[in-house]
Amino acid sequence: MPLEVPDRNEWFPKIEAFPxxxxxxxxxxxxxxxxxxxxxxxxxxxIRYWLERVRAALGxxxxxxxxxxxxxxxxxxxxxxxxxxxxxxxxxxRLRHTLGDAAWSDTMGKHVILRFTEIDDxxxxxxxxxxxxxxxxxxxxxxxxxxxHIAYYEQLQMDSERMTLAHELAxxxxxxxxxxxWFNEALAEAFEADLVGRRFAAVPRDLHAEHEAFWNAETIxxxxxxxxxxxxxxxxxxxxxAQVLLDIINREVRxxxxxxxxxxxxxxxxxxxxxxxxxxLEVGLGEIASVFLGEGDWSPRPETWESGKRxx
Numbered sequence: 001m002p003l004e005v006p007d008r009n010e011w012f013p014k015i016e017a018f019p020x021x022x023x024x025x026x027x028x029x030x031x032x033x034x035x036x037x038x039x040x041x042x043x044x045x046x047i048r049y050w051l052e053r054v055r056a057a058l059g060x061x062x063x064x065x066x067x068x069x070x071x072x073x074x075x076x077x078x079x080x081x082x083x084x085x086x087x088x089x090x091x092x093x094r095l096r097h098t099l100g101d102a103a104w105s106d107t108m109g110k111h112v113i114l115r116f117t118e119i120d121d122x123x124x125x126x127x128x129x130x131x132x133x134x135x136x137x138x139x140x141x142x143x144x145x146x147x148x149h150i151a152y153y154e155q156l157q158m159d160s161e162r163m164t165l166a167h168e169l170a171x172x173x174x175x176x177x178x179x180x181x182w183f184n185e186a187l188a189e190a191f192e193a194d195l196v197g198r199r200f201a202a203v204p205r206d207l208h209a210e211h212e213a214f215w216n217a218e219t220i221x222x223x224x225x226x227x228x229x230x231x232x233x234x235x236x237x238x239x240x241x242a243q244v245l246l247d248i249i250n251r252e253v254r255x256x257x258x259x260x261x262x263x264x265x266x267x268x269x270x271x272x273x274x275x276x277x278x279x280x281l282e283v284g285l286g287e288i289a290s291v292f293l294g295e296g297d298w299s300p301r302p303e304t305w306e307s308g309k310r311x312x
Contacts, residue, residue, distance in 0.1 A: 074115035112149035142171035181226030186246035224272035
């Protein structure tokens with residue numbers, strides 16, 4: 001008999017205008033009532049119940065479609081939905097080919113993509129996942145809370161949407177790994193560029209001057225641990241430096257594909273990926289950084305970092 005999962009309202013309390021699944025309660029119910037072989041099927045049924053509630057909360061012409069590896073909510077008409085699912089499936093295949101066994105496993109479920117037509121709805125939805133206070137604007141975001149999913153808002157240019165999706169999907173496909181923030185962002189930027197056919201561009205003169213003014217022995221540690229990505233002064237140069245470092249690895253170190261995948265799999269936020277770099281690339285991150293930043297004490301020093309949770 002087909003598995004039947006109850007559709008319980010208490011699993012989807014409405015908070016700040018949207019249903020927010022109570023994942024601990026849902027997981028507890030599954031452990032008690034669902035066998036190991038049926039866990040994923042039960043999860044996907046619950047995802048469908050959740051998305052139907054999101055669709056109802058948004059109203060209008062929102063609809064939900066499903067493919068082999070995606071749930072997709074949007075106001076797109078049938079032809080647009082089909083093209084977007086094709087893009088998502090092909091992007092996923094390409095990313096998985098690059099990452100190999102480092103990529104998100106199929107056993108972790110289908111990817112969920114929410115495409116908001118109104119930017120106010122988008123920000124209202126994602127606000128739930130932030131602490132109080134002001135936060136940077138964004139075109140899209142990968143959300144880790146509960147069941148990992150991607151939210152973004154409709155953009156005027158389809159190429160812009162695809163760039164946003166490529167970036168966030170890359171984050172989604174390495175969500176199973178304890179990557180340092182700099183490497184996570186660098187991979188997402190690289191995948192985005194690859195999927196839209198954009199090459200790495202040299203750092204412009206004005207941004208290069210910002211790098212020279214910002215980086216020192218103290219701020220580089222904030223970069224390695226991920227904190228500088230969330231500061232007003234450090235955000236722009238941090239994202240730029242992450243891209244530069246990955247470009248140096250690809251251009252100067254030139255690791256074979258299997259070596260690079262091992263570097264991805266072994267890199268952890270606890271030491272910014274230093275041990276993985278030493279073992280797989282046979283060069284330290286400080287030495288790699290010095291190619292761009294010049295002589296200096298650029299190596300990660302995790303023993304000097306304040307204890308705390310992973311920066312994402």
